[in-house]
Amino acid sequence: MTMDVLEAVRKSMRANRSKDTQPELKLRRALWAAGMRGYRKNVKTLPGKPDVAFTRYKVAVFLHGCFWHGCPACESRKNLHPTQNAAFWSEKVRRNKERDVATQAALSEAGWTVLVFWEHEMRESAAAVAEAIGAVLAQRGRPA
Numbered sequence: 001m002t003m004d005v006l007e008a009v010r011k012s013m014r015a016n017r018s019k020d021t022q023p024e025l026k027l028r029r030a031l032w033a034a035g036m037r038g039y040r041k042n043v044k045t046l047p048g049k050p051d052v053a054f055t056r057y058k059v060a061v062f063l064h065g066c067f068w069h070g071c072p073a074c075e076s077r078k079n080l081h082p083t084q085n086a087a088f089w090s091e092k093v094r095r096n097k098e099r100d101v102a103t104q105a106a107l108s109e110a111g112w113t114v115l116v117f118w119e120h121e122m123r124e125s126a127a128a129v130a131e132a133i134g135a136v137l138a139q140r141g142r143p144a
């Protein structure tokens, strides 16, 4: 692995591990700006520990890192995967994707609506993401 790739992966791992990642902070600011309060963050008691959970409306929101969760849009641009140890990383991502599917199924079974947004969507427009969440909350009975 080249140093560049290693450093990128380390950065990504750090971001992945920390509780308040940049996309999460961005989303919370956008939710606040859109007047959406009353959610819990990093809810450990729910499958997959959603980044944001509107418990009253049973809407769970995940922000997925494009690399770690195998974003199809970014993957097709081929700008995500390290060229060295490709098999190792793709196996890791594959397992993450598998876990995501299981997590979403478990939440759906428990009556939750699951929303997944990609890191690149958050980069493009956190406000648009907040708006999409608001639309789903409205469907679940949240007064506008």
Ligand SMILES: [Zn+2]
Pocket (backbone or CB within 6 Å): 066, 071, 072, 073, 074, 075, 118, 119, 120, 121
């Ligand atoms: Zn992406």
